[in-house]
Each structure stands twice: as C-alpha cells, then as structure tokens.
Amino acid sequence: MGMGFRRTARAWMSALACASLLGAASAAQAQQASNPEQEIKQAWAAAKAAAQPGPTAVTLRDQAKLNISAGEVFIPQPAAGQLMHAMGNRNNPDMLGLVMPTNGAEWMVVAKYEASGYIKDDDAKDWNVDDLFKSIKEGTDAANxxxxxxxxxxxxxxxxxxxxxxxxATHRLIWSMAARSKGQPANEPGSVNYNTYALGREGYISLNLITARDHVDADKPAVQTLLAHLDFQDGKRYADFNAKTDKVAEYGLAALVGGIAAKKLGLFAVIAAFFAKFAKVAILAVAGFGAAIAKLFKRKSST
Incomplete structure (x- = not known):
C-alpha cells in the first residue's frame, strides 16, 4: 500500500479520535465500532480498490449513465457505503456511490436513486420559496x-x-441551503448541502455536493457538470412516462425541497461535522483533505 494512502489513513484515524473527543461521534456509534481506526483504514482500502478513475462512464443500476471527468473518481457500492458508515452515517440502500476529486479540491458528491415513481412537476410554477424555507426549518427543529x-x-x-x-425542459432541480451546528463559533464556516436532482420515468437520481460554505462557489461547478453528464437510459427517461401503466409518486416536486430536505440536512450534517474536524488534522498531517485524496488515488488514476 502506497505512502500516500498510509498518511491519509493516519490522518483519518487521528481525525476520528479528535471527533470522538469533541462529541462528533455518538455513544451508540462508539459501541458499534469497537475499533474505529481499523474501520477507517478498511474503508479507505476498499474505496481505493473499487475506485473508477475518470474519464469514464459508469452505469447507475438499470437507470442511467454518469460520465466521470478526468481528475475525479467514482466509488461504487459497497465500498461507498463502507466509507459513509466510517464517517458516522447509517447505510442507505438508495445510495449508488460517491464521486471525489483527485486534483486537490475538497468536496464530495453523494449519488442516490429513489424509486419513487414518476414525480409530477406541475407544482413548480406555484412554489412559494418562503413556505419551503419554513418547512425545512420546522422539520430540522423537530429532528434536533x-x-x-x-x-x-x-x-x-x-x-x-x-x-x-x-x-x-431537462427535468433538473437544484437548490442549496446553509446550516451550522448550534453553538458553533461565528468565525467557523457552516456546512452546505448543494442538492441536484434529475427526474426519470420511475424515480429520480440525486447528486448532492458536500462542501464548506466558503468553498461552494468554487466547488459547485463540479456537481453541475456531473448533472449535465447524467443521462437516463432509453425507456427510463421522464418523457417515456406512460400514464396507463406507470407508478406515480405520492408527492410532487416541492417535496424534494421541503419535505425531504430536513432529513438530508441531518445526514449531511454528520458528514460535514466529521469532515470539518478531519480537515483540521489533515491540514497538518497531509496538507489538506483534497491533497490526501489526490495522493490516495494518484497511482490508480495514472494506470
């Protein structure tokens, strides 16, 4: 195993210890992971072994193809789920994989597919953005x-x-919201969930960017490019919907903002909290998270 990976693993182990001391990992998670350092090491080993370097096209189940650009890697399941679990998240059967940069940038994109059925988009023209914001805030407060x-x-x-x-015209939805942990110092940037969706005949694919708030302007073009490079298969496109035979979702487009957002924010808050503490250690240990990822996948990407 290369020196870049070993230094990355050490940084993650140190970060996990730091996060535990600061309360980022729950007591329940600590009980489940009897050896969190080993879990991190194994997760990165699995991610490196499974990573598919760009440029390449990856198949997302029987639904779509996603073009991965040079300077990025796609980590499929089950390695993606293993890495997410090591970060403190529950396994999600809807997750398709992760996209990470290898060029020193500091972001991650979580790809998921929800077999919701065909989502009617006619409510988009009647959106009240203030009401959507209120819905997200109330849902988040209830989940705290x-x-x-x-x-x-x-x-x-x-x-x-x-x-x-x-x-x-393209059946694409984008929205982004900033959140922070209660009590977080005002001089520390909060986390951002930059959420993108592509609607299909049988459900939707989400490509959700996780990054720091002060990085979002620099990082969001990466997920916008991924969204533009996502194509549903023939017969799976939104326009292929057959009203006589196909399932229709129980909710409309607005639910992808208001109704589901609080749950998403909760998920990504765990990742963002972990990343924030990891970055503080990694900057000292391996010159930053992005550099660590670049070193981890450099050899694989060049083969």
Missing part, C-alpha cells in the same frame, strides 16, 4: 431532539445558498 440523542449536534438553518429552481 433525535440528533442530540445520537450525540450529533443540533442544527440551525441559516439561509438559502441557492434558491430552488427547476428546468422543465
């Missing part, structure tokens, strides 16, 4: 009690980073 039980800091919703907008 459960977060605190798990040892995860309560969240405070700040504001839109990018207000919801939907392209009816």
């Amino acid at each position: 009690e459960e977060r605190e039980k798990r040892g995860i800091p309560a969240l405070e919703i700040q504001d839109w980073v990018e207000r919801p907008h939907y392209d009816a």
Whole structure:
C-alpha cells in the first residue's frame, strides 16, 4: 500500500479520535465500532480498490449513465457505503456511490436513486420559496431532539445558498441551503448541502455536493457538470412516462425541497461535522483533505 494512502489513513484515524473527543461521534456509534481506526483504514482500502478513475462512464443500476471527468473518481457500492458508515452515517440502500476529486479540491458528491415513481412537476410554477424555507426549518427543529440523542449536534438553518429552481425542459432541480451546528463559533464556516436532482420515468437520481460554505462557489461547478453528464437510459427517461401503466409518486416536486430536505440536512450534517474536524488534522498531517485524496488515488488514476 502506497505512502500516500498510509498518511491519509493516519490522518483519518487521528481525525476520528479528535471527533470522538469533541462529541462528533455518538455513544451508540462508539459501541458499534469497537475499533474505529481499523474501520477507517478498511474503508479507505476498499474505496481505493473499487475506485473508477475518470474519464469514464459508469452505469447507475438499470437507470442511467454518469460520465466521470478526468481528475475525479467514482466509488461504487459497497465500498461507498463502507466509507459513509466510517464517517458516522447509517447505510442507505438508495445510495449508488460517491464521486471525489483527485486534483486537490475538497468536496464530495453523494449519488442516490429513489424509486419513487414518476414525480409530477406541475407544482413548480406555484412554489412559494418562503413556505419551503419554513418547512425545512420546522422539520430540522423537530429532528434536533433525535440528533442530540445520537450525540450529533443540533442544527440551525441559516439561509438559502441557492434558491430552488427547476428546468422543465431537462427535468433538473437544484437548490442549496446553509446550516451550522448550534453553538458553533461565528468565525467557523457552516456546512452546505448543494442538492441536484434529475427526474426519470420511475424515480429520480440525486447528486448532492458536500462542501464548506466558503468553498461552494468554487466547488459547485463540479456537481453541475456531473448533472449535465447524467443521462437516463432509453425507456427510463421522464418523457417515456406512460400514464396507463406507470407508478406515480405520492408527492410532487416541492417535496424534494421541503419535505425531504430536513432529513438530508441531518445526514449531511454528520458528514460535514466529521469532515470539518478531519480537515483540521489533515491540514497538518497531509496538507489538506483534497491533497490526501489526490495522493490516495494518484497511482490508480495514472494506470
């Protein structure tokens, strides 16, 4: 195993210890992971072995193809789930994989597919963005009690980073919101969930960017490019919907912003909290998270 990976693994082990001391990992998670350092090491080993370097096209189940650019890698399941679990997240059967940069940037994109059925988009023209914001805030406040039980800091919703907008021609939705942990120092940037969706005949694929708020302007072009390079298979496109035979989702497009957002923010808050503490250690240990990822996958990408 290469020197870059060993230094990356050491940084993650140190970060996990740091996060545990600061309360980022819950007591329940600590009981489940009897050897968290080993879990991190194994997760990175699995990610490196499974990584598919760009440029390449990856198949997302029987639904779509996603073009991965040079300077990026796609980590499929089960390695992606193993890495997410090592970060303190529960396994999600809807997750397709992760996209990470190898060029020194500091972001991650989580790809998921939800077999919701065909989502009608006619409610987009009647959106009240203020009501959507209120819905997200109320849902997040209600979920804070459960977060605190798990040892995860309560969240405070700040504001839109990018207000919801939907392209009816391409059936793409984008919205972004900033959140921070309650009690987080004002001089520390909060986390950002930059959420993108592509609607299909049988459900939707989400490509959700995780990054720091002060990096979002620099990092969001990466996920926008991924969204543009996502193509549903013939027969799986939104336009292929057959009203006589196909399942229709129980919710409309607005639910992808208001109804599901609080849950997403809770998931990504765990990752963002872990990344934030990891980065502080990694900057000293391996010159930053992005550099660590670049070193980890450099040899694989060049083969």
